[in-house]
Amino acid sequence: xxxxxxxxxxxxxxxxxxxxxxxxxxxxxxxxxxxxxxxxxxxxxxxxxxxxxxxxxxxxxxxxxxxxxxxxxxxxxxxxxxxxxxxxxxxxxxxxxxxxxxxxxxxxxxxxxxxxxxxxxxxxxxxxxxxxxxxxxxxxxxxxxxxxxxxxxxxxxxxxxxxxxxxxxx
Ligand code: NI
Numbered sequence: 001x002x003x004x005x006x007x008x009x010x011x012x013x014x015x016x017x018x019x020x021x022x023x024x025x026x027x028x029x030x031x032x033x034x035x036x037x038x039x040x041x042x043x044x045x046x047x048x049x050x051x052x053x054x055x056x057x058x059x060x061x062x063x064x065x066x067x068x069x070x071x072x073x074x075x076x077x078x079x080x081x082x083x084x085x086x087x088x089x090x091x092x093x094x095x096x097x098x099x100x101x102x103x104x105x106x107x108x109x110x111x112x113x114x115x116x117x118x119x120x121x122x123x124x125x126x127x128x129x130x131x132x133x134x135x136x137x138x139x140x141x142x143x144x145x146x147x148x149x150x151x152x153x154x155x156x157x158x159x160x161x162x163x164x165x166x167x168x169x170x
Contacts, residue, residue, distance in 0.1 A: 018141075101153060
């Protein structure tokens with residue numbers, strides 16, 4: 001296993017659309033285990049393949065607070081079948097460090113995905129898990145949580161992020 005580099009905003013790979021995974025071979029299995037290790041080390045509750053520079057439809061998620069409660073979810077080619085309700089909550093992203101903001105999401109989602117053994121799963125998730133699933137699936141379409149914030153907050157944030165990027169580039 002290895003800890004991978006997490007691409008940071010405004011890296012262009014974060015804006016591209018990821019491709020479906022055909023064969024779940026050893027390189028996909030290695031990617032999933034490296035992504036889990038990277039997510040736990042960060043630490044974070046979710047990580048999508050484009051965040052480590054790979055444009056494939058794979059996300060890893062674990063909302064457990066403590067190592068002893070770990071319950072890693074690997075989702076390949078995930079699709080939201082339906083969603084219900086609406087709830088606003090704070091989000092952050094490993095690709096946009098130190099930035100947090102309120103985002104409205106569905107409170108419940110039903111998601112279909114493949115695991116590493118190519119078994120099809122359907123999972124109904126609520127609240128935090130539903131939020132993390134929606135956030136990570138957005139990454140597969142090049143969408144970031146800041147895109148889903150209110151326009152006023154988003155514009156303010158983007159100008160701050162631009163300044164930060166300029167300073168870092170010096
Ligand atoms: Ni994110």
